[in-house]
Amino acid sequence: MANSIPKPQWQVTGQLIPMRGNDAVAYAVKLARVEFVAAYPITPQTIIVEKIDEMISHGELEADMMHVESEHSALAATYGAAIGGVRAFTATSSHGLAYMYEVLWWVAGSRIPVVMAIVARAIGPPWNIHVEHSDVMVTRETGWLVSVAENNQEALDLTILMFRVTEDPRVYLPGIIGLDGFILSHTVEPVDVPPQEVIDEFLPPRRQPYVFEPGRLVAMGNLMPDEIFEEHRIDMHYSLASASRVIKEAGREYAKLTGRDYSNLTECYRCSDADYLIAGTGSWMGDAKIAVDLLREKGLKFGALRLRWIRPFPWDEVREVGLNKKLVVILDRSISFGYAGQLFIELSSALEAKPSIVGVPAGIGGLDISYSDIAYIGEEAVRLLEEKGRIYIPVLWYHLGGFKSLPPSRQIETTRRAQFLSIDIESIGEDENR
Amino acid sequence: MIEMALNIKSLPKKKYVMPGHAACPGCPETIGFRHLGMALGDKAVTVIPAGCSAVIQGLWPKQGWGLPALNIVFAAGAATASGLARALERRGVDAHVVVWAGDGGTADIGLQSLSGAAERGENIIYVCVDNEAYMNTGIQRSSLTPHGAWTTTTHRGNPGTKKPIPQIVAAHRVPYVATASIGYPWDFIAKLRKAAKIRGFKYIHLHAPCPVGWRFDAGLTGKIAKLAVETGAWILYEYENGKLKLNPPSNRLLDPSKRKPIEEYIKLQGRFRNISPESLEVLKRDIDRNWEEIRTALRAQGDL
Numbered sequence: 001m002a003n004s005i006p007k008p009q010w011q012v013t014g015q016l017i018p019m020r021g022n023d024a025v026a027y028a029v030k031l032a033r034v035e036f037v038a039a040y041p042i043t044p045q046t047i048i049v050e051k052i053d054e055m056i057s058h059g060e061l062e063a064d065m066m067h068v069e070s071e072h073s074a075l076a077a078t079y080g081a082a083i084g085g086v087r088a089f090t091a092t093s094s095h096g097l098a099y100m101y102e103v104l105w106w107v108a109g110s111r112i113p114v115v116m117a118i119v120a121r122a123i124g125p126p127w128n129i130h131v132e133h134s135d136v137m138v139t140r141e142t143g144w145l146v147s148v149a150e151n152n153q154e155a156l157d158l159t160i161l162m163f164r165v166t167e168d169p170r171v172y173l174p175g176i177i178g179l180d181g182f183i184l185s186h187t188v189e190p191v192d193v194p195p196q197e198v199i200d201e202f203l204p205p206r207r208q209p210y211v212f213e214p215g216r217l218v219a220m221g222n223l224m225p226d227e228i229f230e231e232h233r234i235d236m237h238y239s240l241a242s243a244s245r246v247i248k249e250a251g252r253e254y255a256k257l258t259g260r261d262y263s264n265l266t267e268c269y270r271c272s273d274a275d276y277l278i279a280g281t282g283s284w285m286g287d288a289k290i291a292v293d294l295l296r297e298k299g300l301k302f303g304a305l306r307l308r309w310i311r312p313f314p315w316d317e318v319r320e321v322g323l324n325k326k327l328v329v330i331l332d333r334s335i336s337f338g339y340a341g342q343l344f345i346e347l348s349s350a351l352e353a354k355p356s357i358v359g360v361p362a363g364i365g366g367l368d369i370s371y372s373d374i375a376y377i378g379e380e381a382v383r384l385l386e387e388k389g390r391i392y393i394p395v396l397w398y399h400l401g402g403f404k405s406l407p408p409s410r411q412i413e414t415t416r417r418a419q420f421l422s423i424d425i426e427s428i429g430e431d432e433n434r
Numbered sequence: 435m436i437e438m439a440l441n442i443k444s445l446p447k448k449k450y451v452m453p454g455h456a457a458c459p460g461c462p463e464t465i466g467f468r469h470l471g472m473a474l475g476d477k478a479v480t481v482i483p484a485g486c487s488a489v490i491q492g493l494w495p496k497q498g499w500g501l502p503a504l505n506i507v508f509a510a511g512a513a514t515a516s517g518l519a520r521a522l523e524r525r526g527v528d529a530h531v532v533v534w535a536g537d538g539g540t541a542d543i544g545l546q547s548l549s550g551a552a553e554r555g556e557n558i559i560y561v562c563v564d565n566e567a568y569m570n571t572g573i574q575r576s577s578l579t580p581h582g583a584w585t586t587t588t589h590r591g592n593p594g595t596k597k598p599i600p601q602i603v604a605a606h607r608v609p610y611v612a613t614a615s616i617g618y619p620w621d622f623i624a625k626l627r628k629a630a631k632i633r634g635f636k637y638i639h640l641h642a643p644c645p646v647g648w649r650f651d652a653g654l655t656g657k658i659a660k661l662a663v664e665t666g667a668w669i670l671y672e673y674e675n676g677k678l679k680l681n682p683p684s685n686r687l688l689d690p691s692k693r694k695p696i697e698e699y700i701k702l703q704g705r706f707r708n709i710s711p712e713s714l715e716v717l718k719r720d721i722d723r724n725w726e727e728i729r730t731a732l733r734a735q736g737d738l
Contacts, residue, residue, distance in 0.1 A: 035521075066517065068550055069553075072509055073550055076547065079514060080519075083521075084519075084520075085522075086521040086525065088517070102507050212504050213525075213529060214527065217500070218502050219497045222491040222493075223492070224493065225493060225494065
């Protein structure tokens, strides 16, 4: 039962080290005995590759590090090494991801396991280096597994888990670990680094569907008849969808070895008796748990549903926990312009819009959202629900303490307002819908 | 002399281009790929960015290339090969990782990753198969299209001039850069074999006349390739550790009077049919400048 998952135990199996989220990813890369890393620096991803380079220089990690001239080449070189038979890793953010986008498709279509960290950051213009999920969200269509960490411990654990899952013959697809820029990437938290023996037991030597080397007459990527192309895509889809089983299996085993449970694709906090849910992904779901406690003190029975995995989409778990709720408030740190936040679109379809649903884009461009903001959002959503009986609002944009209601049906007003905003920045904070 | 070192009986009889491939009649890329296989044999692994050579392989499950062929997105030939070469070396596999790219994949969209791999000194052989336009998408100009040539995007003749890619790569101070032509297989094979013995980044620029794109009879591919060299429009040379050397027959053509008139080369090609006298002069000046640069370099080395 998804809503009865215990909170992951903070069991220390190795060494408890204070570190930034980016360091945690680097430690995971080391524990996974990665053999090849190629990357191009972009804030806030840089620490990952600096740390890996430091580990290699100090002889702690025996890997090849390639300093490429762009992200496009970073993923292409990582792919080249992976297809040549070694465990390979890269990391990027924001524009770097946008620049390498076509290569993401190529790697997934080749069915070659590769692991990449995306340190989530807004995409410009204007330039903005702060957290947002726009970069992570644009990977959903590419055939990669996509997970998002809540904290630094999870950044380490998910990276290790990702190597295991992507190299499983039932999956054979690449995978992404998202972690929030600065909030995790540059913030120090105590992280349990499991002993090498434990990870060696958990992670078998690399497996992949085929290897490129002399004498093996393999061709990858040449033209295919359209019907075979579609069959290939169908296979990708089912492999990714059924990766849930592999993730759960690996997560259970990881729990046995480390005490930290990853046997579910979601985490649900105080969900079982909840009337209302706050759903979302990433680091702010930690704040959402505090918000749930605060709201419950006020007599509002909230729970927090966190998506640890975006792909495969945790369909069963989301439905099990969400279908019978009165209200689901969906937090999105990104927006699909012209419609709604991506998680709103995905979750409301999985929930068949049975509960009342409010989509709340917030924290865009790194705007700080605290637990009190989330508690306020929850409270306001319940107030709206009680006022109207049933609500279904794709976009109730939370901005600087107030709401901007911009559902798709109000296109004309939206356009007018956009024009207005561009000439009068002072009035952004005004809240006429409250 | 390079040509003396090779004998046809010493070349492998194995076919590296299979019957039934999807190339047009008279295609120079199949000629070049055959020579690539003959030169490097089964140790070669090819990385092929988007272009004619991606299509020539044919439709799955058939495969026209007799070497492992890793197709890759347009801009990523050199980067993908870099990663692959490092992985194979790490695993102790003896291999020649070869990028087989067109002029677009090399001089335009692929130039950045080519430059990166050259600067890092990746242990790969990069072959640019230069048919002087985007033939795969239907004869659009590239930065390696010669001045005055018709393409489907330069109906009044290409206003630009051919980008000096071999010199640009040589300026990265890589150990080996060479030009070659599908009209001179011995020279190309010898250069591939020489490149295979050198550690680091090797670049070979293969001139490849395209009957469809250049508008000539499919039976004339070899003849036109030879004419390009004999008229001095294409020059065979190599830079070994930065030292320039002209190769036969170009080494006999420093004196312009020894070259055949350029008209003999261009009159066979429909792409130059409507070239204006002014454009023809520019084209000739471009060719003269290439030779002048070679003369200057040879003089600076003390070889002239």
